[in-house]
Amino acid sequence: MQEKGRSLDERFRGAQIKTNLEREKNVNSQLDVDYQIRIRPVIQEKLDAEFELLKNTASEARQKLSYS
Incomplete structure (x- = not known):
């Protein structure tokens, strides 16, 4: 059976797709x-924690340099 130039199998495959x-x-x-x-949120929390750690490390490094 054909409808609009397409067989039922073609229409069925199209519907499946x-x-x-x-x-x-x-x-x-x-x-x-x-x-x-x-x-x-988990990724953001980890990034925030890592950023805080880096800020603290930078602060400690500045303090050590200022004491030198």
């Missing part, structure tokens, strides 16, 4: 939500 693309889009959206909600 569209469904798979929608599913992939939803998975990617969920990954983005996971990143924004769960992962990003």
